[in-house]
Amino acid sequence: MSITPAVQFDLHRRMVRIxxxxxxxxxxxxxxKLPGFLHLYVGEEAVASGICGALNDDDHITSTHRGHGHxxxxxxxxNRMMAELMGKSTGYCKGKGGSMHISDLSLGMLxxxxxxxxxxxxxxxxxxxxxxxxxxxxxxxxxxDGATNIGAFHExxxxxxxxxxxxxxxxxxxxxxxxTPRDKTMAITDIVDRAAGxxxxxxxxxxxxxxxxxxxxxxxxxxxxxxxxxxxxxxKTYRFYNHHGVQNLGLKYRSDDEVAKWKERDPIxxxxxxxxxNKVATRQRFDDIWAELRNDIETAIKFAEDSPLPxxxxxxxDVYSANGGN
Amino acid sequence: MSTVGxxxxxxxxxxxxxxxxxxxxxxxxxxxxxxxxxxxAAAESGAERILIAPDTxxxxxxxxxxxxxxxxxxxEPVTGSRFDTIGAARRFWKEQVGAVIxxxxxxxxxxxxLGWPDAPLIxxxxxxxxxYPVAVDGTSAGAAAGLVASGIVSVADVARRSKKIxxxxxxxxSSVDDVALVDLAFIDADFIGARAVRDPSTITAVVAAxxxxxxxxxxxxxxxxxxxxRWESGGVFVRLGAGGRRVRVPLAPxxxxxxxxxxxxxxxxxxxxTLSGRTILAFDGERDLAVSPDGTVTVRVxxxxxxxxDVERTLVRAAxxxxxxxxxxxxxxx
Ligand SMILES: Cc1ncc(C[n+]2csc(CCOP(=O)(O)OP(=O)(O)O)c2C)c(N)n1
Ligand SMILES: [Mg+2]
Numbered sequence: 001m002s003i004t005p006a007v008q009f010d011l012h013r014r015m016v017r018i019x020x021x022x023x024x025x026x027x028x029x030x031x032x033k034l035p036g037f038l039h040l041y042v043g044e045e046a047v048a049s050g051i052c053g054a055l056n057d058d059d060h061i062t063s064t065h066r067g068h069g070h071x072x073x074x075x076x077x078x079n080r081m082m083a084e085l086m087g088k089s090t091g092y093c094k095g096k097g098g099s100m101h102i103s104d105l106s107l108g109m110l111x112x113x114x115x116x117x118x119x120x121x122x123x124x125x126x127x128x129x130x131x132x133x134x135x136x137x138x139x140x141x142x143x144x145d146g147a148t149n150i151g152a153f154h155e156x157x158x159x160x161x162x163x164x165x166x167x168x169x170x171x172x173x174x175x176x177x178x179x180t181p182r183d184k185t186m187a188i189t190d191i192v193d194r195a196a197g198x199x200x201x202x203x204x205x206x207x208x209x210x211x212x213x214x215x216x217x218x219x220x221x222x223x224x225x226x227x228x229x230x231x232x233x234x235x236k237t238y239r240f241y242n243h244h245g246v247q248n249l250g251l252k253y254r255s256d257d258e259v260a261k262w263k264e265r266d267p268i269x270x271x272x273x274x275x276x277x278n279k280v281a282t283r284q285r286f287d288d289i290w291a292e293l294r295n296d297i298e299t300a301i302k303f304a305e306d307s308p309l310p311x312x313x314x315x316x317x318d319v320y321s322a323n324g325g326n
Numbered sequence: 327m328s329t330v331g332x333x334x335x336x337x338x339x340x341x342x343x344x345x346x347x348x349x350x351x352x353x354x355x356x357x358x359x360x361x362x363x364x365x366x367a368a369a370e371s372g373a374e375r376i377l378i379a380p381d382t383x384x385x386x387x388x389x390x391x392x393x394x395x396x397x398x399x400x401x402e403p404v405t406g407s408r409f410d411t412i413g414a415a416r417r418f419w420k421e422q423v424g425a426v427i428x429x430x431x432x433x434x435x436x437x438x439x440l441g442w443p444d445a446p447l448i449x450x451x452x453x454x455x456x457x458y459p460v461a462v463d464g465t466s467a468g469a470a471a472g473l474v475a476s477g478i479v480s481v482a483d484v485a486r487r488s489k490k491i492x493x494x495x496x497x498x499x500s501s502v503d504d505v506a507l508v509d510l511a512f513i514d515a516d517f518i519g520a521r522a523v524r525d526p527s528t529i530t531a532v533v534a535a536x537x538x539x540x541x542x543x544x545x546x547x548x549x550x551x552x553x554x555x556r557w558e559s560g561g562v563f564v565r566l567g568a569g570g571r572r573v574r575v576p577l578a579p580x581x582x583x584x585x586x587x588x589x590x591x592x593x594x595x596x597x598x599x600t601l602s603g604r605t606i607l608a609f610d611g612e613r614d615l616a617v618s619p620d621g622t623v624t625v626r627v628x629x630x631x632x633x634x635x636d637v638e639r640t641l642v643r644a645a646x647x648x649x650x651x652x653x654x655x656x657x658x659x660x
Contacts, residue, residue, distance in 0.1 A: 002515060002516070002525060002528060003516065003517065003519070008516075188353075188354055188355075189336065189354060189382070189383040189384075190336075190340060190353075190354060190383070192340055192351070193351075193353040193354055193355070195351070196351055196353065201344045201345055201351065202340075202344065202351065203340065203341060203342045203343075203344050203345050204337070204340045204341065205341075205342060205520055206520075209518075209519065209520075211517040211518075211519040211520075212342075212518075212519045212520040212521070214519075215342060215519050215520040215524065216342050216345060216520055219342065219345040219346050219524075220345055223345060231345055233345075274516070274517060277616075277618070278516045280516070
């Protein structure tokens with residue numbers, strides 16, 4: 001099961017799409033052109049890309065407050081994403097959700113989520129439905145290290161194992177919850193140590209290495225699809241920007257040296273270097289890919305800027321069910 | 327002063343192999359417990375100083391927490407890489423440590439051997455394929471380390487020189503010297519990736535210093551055709567490919583596969599073998615170094631590995647020397 005050049009380019013493309021979307025969103029937010037909060041995924045691209053690259057379109061994912069990367073990796077549409085961030089009526093939630101509510105059911109992306117820990121039980125529900133229907137679909141729950149201290153995560157992990165569901169728990173351990181280092185909020189270092197407590201295997205992968213993440217994801221997804229039950233993948237990763245936005249509050253909670261060390265292992269550039277060394281790609285080819293995707297981003301920004309805001313008569317539309325939920 | 331050194335690899339026993347095979351997960355709590363038992367036992371058995379290597383997970387610190395034992399966490403940089411183990415082993419050599427306890431898999435012992443080639447070593451298995459380390463409790467390991475470090479039992483009586491695979495890679499613009507303790511495999515892959523060798527069809531050749539039919543991992547290929555005991559000199563080279571024998575081997579714990587072996591060649595002590603061309607080298611089961619199409623890899627098996635302390639033998643010696651009899655110092659809550 002070696003990773004073919006086609007797969008390498010696919011993983012690379014997913015990562016570059018995330019990077020470019022997030023850089024653009026960060027710039028727009030700093031320029032006060034986006035309303036609302038924005039948690040950027042820059043630095044963690046290998047996790048969403050390596051895992052979503054192992055999924056089919058009809059597999060499900062649940063996401064987090066740091067959710068753009070997950071949707072982009074699952075194939076999300078730049079135009080509708082950017083429009084949503086700008087609160088425009090052409091956005092994924094018609095401009096009424098913003099960054100933390102984006103979803104795309106056609107891609108199996110069941111929603112970003114502003115409530116830390118809340119995505120995992122939703123993925124368990126999807127996994128239960130998938131098992132019940134018997135169509136071989138898998139669900140993946142993405143969540144942070146901090147989320148594993150929330151009750152909902154534990155209930156979800158327990159139930160997934162008790163029911164032997166086709167699910168992968170994908171932890172993005174970036175060592176911080178907001179501004180608090182992981183060792184101030186838990187007595188263990190590896191989230192994966194929790195997996196055995198529910199009765200599932202757990203593995204650690206280098207979350208800065210998309211190939212490593214993808215290899216683990218292929219195994220975990222194949223196992224789930226074949227009826228082998230849940231697993232947990234802990235990807236050790238790092239966010240290059242602040243908790244939200246680029247600058248955030250300017251709080252000093254991690255050293256410049258630490259940030260610089262992680263940036264040296266930039267997941268996109270290390271993959272590019274390796275592919276060039278292996279003579280699978282050239283610098284020119286990568287330059288072309290970046291240019292093409294940059295163009296897509298410019299188009300999306302233009303699309304969003306030109307789109308109208310929702311009108312006031314839309315305030316309650318899609319918010320409450322018209323027929324009481326029946 | 328009689329000194330015991332302890333290294334615990336926080337990363338051992340947690341990699342991708344747990345998804346594919348029923349390999350053991352070794353939690354931090356398990357590792358901390360082993361180290362704590364080793365500290366108590368080493369202090370009980372004559373160690374006057376117990377040095378512990380710092381690690382990213384602070385496992386050594388946690389193990390020593392609240393213990394009335396002469397423990398010091400040595401001041402060495404922590405990088406979260408193999409250099410933590412290599413650096414600690416070198417430091418232990420400088421500190422004239424009498425016995426080293428290392429928790430991890432084959433790869434951890436390999437790093438000790440690189441940092442301190444002559445280390446008097448007790449390697450405790452907390453990894454995946456453990457050919458080199460042994461399954462022994464911290465209590466017995468700590469006791470043996472204390473007895474050897476304090477000279478109550480002579481290291482010459484209970485330790486044996488192990489083998490190692492000496493590896494030199496000459497590539498485009500660099501040369502690398504490294505070692506393996508059990509096996510060195512040549513992998514046809516483009517990436518180091520998740521490190522563990524998952525796909526048997528990518529293995530092109532294996533050099534083994536220890537190859538027994540009782541082990542799991544890459545060395546079991548040679549082990550099931552041409553066994554080489556850990557104490558006999560020399561090793562074995564196998565080249566994979568059609569045309570020769572087909573053997574069933576446990577490439578990972580609880581997981582068997584059929585391997586086609588084209589060539590098997592015994593390697594005498596010090597005899598070198600050179601392979602050229604693009605490959606990924608897996609040291610003791612883990613992909614670790616990419617070699618370009620212009621590179622050459624020269625390998626030989628030597629009897630120059632760490633001095634492996636036999637835990638049971640040490641304790642038997644101590645018992646016959648009456649070293650466990652209650653003495654006055656035991657009355658002072660030693
Ligand atoms: C239930 C809940 N509690 C607190 C918050 C505030 N909050 C937003 S993000 C965050 C940190 C989450 O950390 P982690 O799960 O590690 O994800 P990361 O931001 O590091 O990606 C917190 C505490 C929230 N949104 N929801
Ligand atoms: Mg976090």
